[in-house]
Structure formats: C-alpha cells, structure tokens
Amino acid sequence: MSDLRTQALNAARVAATQLAEAFATGEVVATTKTNRHDLVTAWDQHIEGLVTQHLARDGAVFWGEETGRATAPPPGTIEWIIDPIDGTSNFVHGYPVFSISIAAAIDDEVVAGVVVDPVTGAEFSADASGAYLNDAPLTARPTPPHDTQYNLVTSFPAAEILHRAPEASQLFGQLVTHYSTVRRLVSGALEICYAARGIADVVLGVDTKPWDVSAASYILRQAGGRYHTGVAGPSHLAPHYVAFAPGRESQLVMEVFRQLQHM
Missing domain, CATH: 3.40.190.80 (D-Maltodextrin-Binding Protein; domain 2)
Structure with missing residues (x-):
C-alpha cells in the first residue's frame, strides 16, 4: 500500500503547486452549487481532473466531489476518493486554510490517504506502515491535563x-x-x-x-x-x-x- 500513498502524494504535489500559485494571485471566481454557502470554482474542476489523470492506471475508478461516483467499483478494485479543494470557501476568500484530499479504498476500506496543504506545504499521509507528516513519522502534541x-x-x-x-x-x-x-x-x-x-x-x-x-x-x-x-x-x-x-x-x-x- 505504500505505492498507493506515493502515487497519491505525487499527484497531490503537482496539484498543490498550481493551487498555491492561483491562491497567490487572488484571481479566483466562484459560483454556487447546492446553496449560497456551497461554492465552487473552475480550479475545483481543474484540480480534480489533474489528480485523476495522474492516478489513472491499473483499472482504478474514481469518486470525486465534482464528478461524482458513477457506480460502485467491482470487488478488489482501487477506488480513488478525491476532494480537489477541501475548503473552497477559504480558497475563494483568500483565507489560507484549504487542502487537497486523496484516499485509496478497496472494497470500501481505505488503505492509503494523503492530505496536502498547498499554502504551508504540510503533507499528511498514511498507509499500513503508519502516519507521516512530510515523510517523517507523525507524532501528536502532548495531551492537555483536562x-x-x-x-x-x-x-x-x-x-x-x-x-x-x-x-x-x-x-x-x-x-x-x-x-x-x-x-x-x-x-x-x-x-x-x-x-x-x-x-x-x-x-x-x-x-x-x-x-x-x-x-x-x-x-x-x-x-x-x-x-x-x-x-x-x-x-x-x-x-x-x-x-x-x-x-x-x-x-x-x-x-x-x-x-x-x-x-
């Protein structure tokens, strides 16, 4: 499964570079989807297509926020679950908290995941071997006393x-x-x-x-x-x-x- 994590990281890195550049320009036009709180941009659609293109191999199927899920995948098939911009409202308003999320699932069980922050460069990922932050083992801050x-x-x-x-x-x-x-x-x-x-x-x-x-x-x-x-x-x-x-x-x-x- 480490190969799936690597594939997802590589796809997210390419997308994150483009999103960071778009965010820096501040030239983002948004429309609404289901209601006035649910925003979407051309970048959502572009990034989902870009990630899909990078991961399209080995008979994989896709479930994206923008393109949806056509059918449930056949047993044993890799399904990539993609949110091209998680936090589109922040992206639109110039607030630097948004991410690219990619998960690999087999038979509705997630086996690898990647979340990349294009602004800070933080790369969260995990597979069967553990969880990582920028390829170092991910460790948590100490627990507050109460x-x-x-x-x-x-x-x-x-x-x-x-x-x-x-x-x-x-x-x-x-x-x-x-x-x-x-x-x-x-x-x-x-x-x-x-x-x-x-x-x-x-x-x-x-x-x-x-x-x-x-x-x-x-x-x-x-x-x-x-x-x-x-x-x-x-x-x-x-x-x-x-x-x-x-x-x-x-x-x-x-x-x-x-x-x-x-x-």
Whole structure:
C-alpha cells in the first residue's frame, strides 16, 4: 500500500503547486452549487481532473466531489476518493486554510490517504506502515491535563442543520462554554489531520461527505487517534463524526454528538 500513498502524494504535489500559485494571485471566481454557502470554482474542476489523470492506471475508478461516483467499483478494485479543494470557501476568500484530499479504498476500506496543504506545504499521509507528516513519522502534541483545556474544532452548527433544527445552537453553546477554544476552519480534511497532530484535541463533524473525510480519518487512525461515527459500516461513509487526537477523550462532546445525530 505504500505505492498507493506515493502515487497519491505525487499527484497531490503537482496539484498543490498550481493551487498555491492561483491562491497567490487572488484571481479566483466562484459560483454556487447546492446553496449560497456551497461554492465552487473552475480550479475545483481543474484540480480534480489533474489528480485523476495522474492516478489513472491499473483499472482504478474514481469518486470525486465534482464528478461524482458513477457506480460502485467491482470487488478488489482501487477506488480513488478525491476532494480537489477541501475548503473552497477559504480558497475563494483568500483565507489560507484549504487542502487537497486523496484516499485509496478497496472494497470500501481505505488503505492509503494523503492530505496536502498547498499554502504551508504540510503533507499528511498514511498507509499500513503508519502516519507521516512530510515523510517523517507523525507524532501528536502532548495531551492537555483536562478536557476543559481542549481546542475543539468544528463546522457545527452549519446553516443546513440550523435550518432543520434551530435548537442546535444550544448544543453549540455547551461546547463554547466547556472547552478552552472552539475554532471553525472550514476544511474538514485539515481539521482531522490537525487532530492527528494534536493541534486540535477534538474535531466534531456534521453532514460530511466521503471526499471530505476518507483520507484524513485514515491518517488519524494510523496516527493513534480515534474516529467515532456512531453507526455501522465504513467510517468514511458516515455523515457525522467525532475525531479525537491521540490520548484525548471527552464525555461532553460525545453527549452532544449523540443528540445531534437525531437532528
């Protein structure tokens, strides 16, 4: 599986170079997809095509945010799950927090993952041998002595869940009052990788898609962290999650998670 990690890294590096140059110019035009919060640019489509071109070998099939998933792959087939720009809104607004996410899955089991930050050059990756940051073993920062000192990162509550469940704002209030900091980065892949590194102690994700989390959730687990979905089946197919950095645990976020699963 190390070959899959290398393939994904090589594809992501080429794409990251182009994205970094585009971001530096500030000339990015966006349109909307499903709603006014869901932005897309020509770069999303270009990068997905570029990554697909680099990985198109050995009968592999693709599941991309922009092109979708035509059919479930035959048994034993490599399926590349691609988010060309995770954090498009940040990319559009000139906020330097976005990433390229590539996961390799076989029979709905992720076996390699890569998340690359084009701005900082951070390359998170993992395969069966472990998790890496820029090809060095990925290790987490020390665990804070108490969960009230945790740095919680979350996109909850987003507009979609507030529309269907306005009471979600009360749960958010519990998180804000309990944890030391609550941050909103708008790049799910980077958020989970930050948990793998221990920069984020806990990440709470709601209404996510497979391309958002496939690579990063695998990287987190290979780094020794935990990824809870509360449902059976492949974890990257679940819509909600709680990600813990290595050595972290917290009862409050799990209670909030159980409640939001019914919203």
